[in-house]
Amino acid sequence: xxxxxxxxxxxxxxxxxxxxxxxxxxxxxxxxxxxxLKSMGVEPSAFMRRGIIFGHRDMDVVLNAWASGEPxxxxxxxxxxxxxxxxxxxxxxxxxxxxxxxxxxxxxMADAEAYAVRRVSREEAIKxxxxxxxxxxxxxxxxxxxxxxYFQTGRxxxxxxxxxxFSAKVTFNEMEAIYGDLSPAKVMSALTQAADILHxxxxxxGGYKYVVVPVGADQDPHIRLSRDIATRMxxxxxxxxxxxxxxxLIRGLDGGKMSxxxxxxxxxxxxxxxxxxRKFKVSLTGGRNTAEEQRRLGGEPDKCPVFDQxxxxxxxxxxxxxSIESRCRGGALLCGQCKAMGxxxxxxxxxxHQRSLEAYRDKAQSLVELPKY
Ligand code: TRP
Ligand code: SF4
Numbered sequence: 001x002x003x004x005x006x007x008x009x010x011x012x013x014x015x016x017x018x019x020x021x022x023x024x025x026x027x028x029x030x031x032x033x034x035x036x037l038k039s040m041g042v043e044p045s046a047f048m049r050r051g052i053i054f055g056h057r058d059m060d061v062v063l064n065a066w067a068s069g070e071p072x073x074x075x076x077x078x079x080x081x082x083x084x085x086x087x088x089x090x091x092x093x094x095x096x097x098x099x100x101x102x103x104x105x106x107x108x109m110a111d112a113e114a115y116a117v118r119r120v121s122r123e124e125a126i127k128x129x130x131x132x133x134x135x136x137x138x139x140x141x142x143x144x145x146x147x148x149x150y151f152q153t154g155r156x157x158x159x160x161x162x163x164x165x166f167s168a169k170v171t172f173n174e175m176e177a178i179y180g181d182l183s184p185a186k187v188m189s190a191l192t193q194a195a196d197i198l199h200x201x202x203x204x205x206g207g208y209k210y211v212v213v214p215v216g217a218d219q220d221p222h223i224r225l226s227r228d229i230a231t232r233m234x235x236x237x238x239x240x241x242x243x244x245x246x247x248x249l250i251r252g253l254d255g256g257k258m259s260x261x262x263x264x265x266x267x268x269x270x271x272x273x274x275x276x277x278r279k280f281k282v283s284l285t286g287g288r289n290t291a292e293e294q295r296r297l298g299g300e301p302d303k304c305p306v307f308d309q310x311x312x313x314x315x316x317x318x319x320x321x322x323s324i325e326s327r328c329r330g331g332a333l334l335c336g337q338c339k340a341m342g343x344x345x346x347x348x349x350x351x352x353h354q355r356s357l358e359a360y361r362d363k364a365q366s367l368v369e370l371p372k373y
Contacts, residue, residue, distance in 0.1 A: 001096040005232040006180045009218050010117050018054055021217055027055035027246055040067055045097045050311055058243035073200045073208035074098040077108030080129035081120040082260035083268040084136035087132050094214040096141040104208055105147040108196045112152035116185035134364035136269050139357040144367055154371040158204045161196040178221045194226040212243040250312045251305040253283035255277055273350045277343045285337035303359040306342055314345040324343055
């Protein structure tokens, strides 16, 4: 496999052609799951309907298990560092969706990975998890009673044994074929993530035979590794290859990535509302050079970071979204007016979120076991 056909989960996620993922890596189009959900009487989420979640592996298997009443879980992880932002929110809301269907929720604070590959200090990881990630996830609607938060370095017992068992199930060459350039830190992080994904299947953690992992496509190498390892544990521990769904990352306000290191392009859920609105108002758009040109040619919402904020979060109503889209394309809606409307929606959204956050600010401490060192 050539290096172009590899995905680097620790690099800059820059996946332009999502269809290649179907052809090269065998990710299946999510459209087939949309149909299945409807036939099961489940209303797909906006992310599903709008094509933001574009691919999956074995989601049909998990849904069949769920429908026949088997215990099912959803697992994800975040590297806790800095503030929770619009990029993280996409995964958070997916957890809420599955929780409402009755899935057990496991949320990993990937502090070992953050330390190993991003040099995030112990203090920073713990502070960010307790003050930002956990409270914001709760404020998005996760039920604390039915969610298991844990730190990678604070998880006891069989979880750590899994990492050691897994290390014997895969060769360095195989890992290089999946990840490319490796280091001991990356090997450890990958095997730890396999344990994150697979440990809910152990009876000590509830024995959830079916697990789905909602991730950005950049995390697919970890999904493939976990699936291979699950199969190879046969005869020692019975593990089912985990399912996954894949989403497209939301664009930052400058058209690049949203991340903590790019604050001007990123909307943080706890930042002062005036600050968020200011950044939003100077966002890149899919508009033309002059108003005249835009009236004549129309805007390009599919290239517009402002439109992305509507598509992902700020315009939950499908008919309102399609009206914005068609007025933009038709040249009737100009960017100034569009941003003024969007800024109001953003301010309202953040106000409501920050209000509900108050109730969860001091809750995190009691919901998660702290690492002991
Ligand atoms: N590697 C993930 C990231 O970079 C975080 C993570 C750790 C994770 N464990 C996980 C994601 C388990 C999904 C499932 O963000
Ligand atoms: Fe983007 Fe709105 Fe301008 Fe269209 S009108 S390009 S959606 S900012």
